[in-house]
Amino acid sequence: MRKNFGKKTIITPLPVVILGTYDENGVPNAMNAAWAGQIDAHQIVVSLSKHKTTDNLERCGEFTVSFATRKTAVESDYFGIETGRKVNKIEKAGFHAEEGEYVNAPVFAEYPLTLECRVVELRPDTEGYILIGETVNMSADESILTDGKVDLGKMEPIMFDSSMNKYRVIGEIVGDAFKDGMKLR
Numbered sequence: 001m002r003k004n005f006g007k008k009t010i011i012t013p014l015p016v017v018i019l020g021t022y023d024e025n026g027v028p029n030a031m032n033a034a035w036a037g038q039i040d041a042h043q044i045v046v047s048l049s050k051h052k053t054t055d056n057l058e059r060c061g062e063f064t065v066s067f068a069t070r071k072t073a074v075e076s077d078y079f080g081i082e083t084g085r086k087v088n089k090i091e092k093a094g095f096h097a098e099e100g101e102y103v104n105a106p107v108f109a110e111y112p113l114t115l116e117c118r119v120v121e122l123r124p125d126t127e128g129y130i131l132i133g134e135t136v137n138m139s140a141d142e143s144i145l146t147d148g149k150v151d152l153g154k155m156e157p158i159m160f161d162s163s164m165n166k167y168r169v170i171g172e173i174v175g176d177a178f179k180d181g182m183k184l185r
């Protein structure tokens with residue numbers, strides 16, 4: 001038996017990305033976004049309502065994308081329930097912002113994997129904006145590398161479970177991509 005849910009939409013896994021921007025005074029801000037994805041080898045897309053972050057993106061045109069991890073789950077959730085319009089979230093969380101090497105946007109030391117991106121389009125839509133960004137550099141802390149590659153098992157990124165409003169950890173390897181299906185070919 002299957003149960004119908006009508007229009008309810010669950011795409012899984014939804015990532016927990018952290019958008020890093022500077023405000024008009026150069027104060028770093030971080031925002032949690034789960035409605036995000038990758039649309040080609042170098043472009044990302046995020047569905048956004050109007051926030052301090054979108055004001056910063058409109059003005060600055062550059063941002064960082066970091067990935068929430070098991071270790072940073074509490075702070076990452078905080079970045080999604082508080083606004084940089086009222087508080088310096090980075091100070092409150094005890095995080096450390098460094099200047100991006102390739103873009104004018106903050107890189108947070110506590111996140112081990114970060115994309116530095118330029119805004120390609122911040123397109124208004126009915127509920128806010130669709131942000132399309134192009135990655136100009138990705139950097140990773142050595143602690144999450146295995147043989148020079150990003151190792152998600154070490155990194156322990158979390159995903160947003162939109163069915164139960166929970167965060168879940170990603171990491172276990174259960175197969176080899178482009179290979180396992182060969183058994184059935």
Ligand SMILES: Cc1cc2nc3c(=O)[nH]c(=O)nc-3n(C[C@H](O)[C@H](O)[C@H](O)COP(=O)(O)O)c2cc1C
Binds near residue numbers: 031052053077128160
């Ligand atoms: C799990 C989670 C996912 C979220 N995903 C999004 C999202 O994809 N798009 C969006 O506009 N807001 C999203 N939010 C809400 C923003 O993060 C929130 O409104 C935040 O306070 C905005 O910060 P800012 O005003 O400092 O930019 C999410 C919040 C949480 C907790």
